[in-house]
Amino acid sequence: MSQRIEAIASFAPVIRTNDNTPRTSSLVTVQEKIANLRSGGLPVSAMAEAMRVERKSIYSWLSGGDMRSANIQRAAQLHALLTGVAGVDVRSLYRFWNTPVDGTKTFVS
Numbered sequence: 001m002s003q004r005i006e007a008i009a010s011f012a013p014v015i016r017t018n019d020n021t022p023r024t025s026s027l028v029t030v031q032e033k034i035a036n037l038r039s040g041g042l043p044v045s046a047m048a049e050a051m052r053v054e055r056k057s058i059y060s061w062l063s064g065g066d067m068r069s070a071n072i073q074r075a076a077q078l079h080a081l082l083t084g085v086a087g088v089d090v091r092s093l094y095r096f097w098n099t100p101v102d103g104t105k106t107f108v109s
Helices: 030-039 044-051 055-062 069-083 090-095
Strands: 014-016 022-024
Touching: 030 044, 030 055, 030 069, 044 055, 044 069, 055 069, 069 090
Parallel strands: none
Antiparallel strands: 014 022
16 A cells, blocks of 8 residues: 655645646655655665665565655655755765764764
């Protein structure tokens, strides 16, 4: 059973029809967001590490498996964080995943 999450305003572009009435685009599943990160070059192990889950959970979700609400929120936040800025390459960002930023904290932490 695949869960579909209604996109919140920041994820759902508003499309104007011919009579100027707003209509949101189609819904995006959390599984599609995870697949988008993976196709963008983020390894499954990195997603699992950032979301504090096992890799097998990520693979399950990519296959349409059920997700708990806390994991749905984490996946949506991770997707928004990594794709929210235009021109940011997820694969390049992953190269600095564990590099200390302030001497102690890394991006992933």
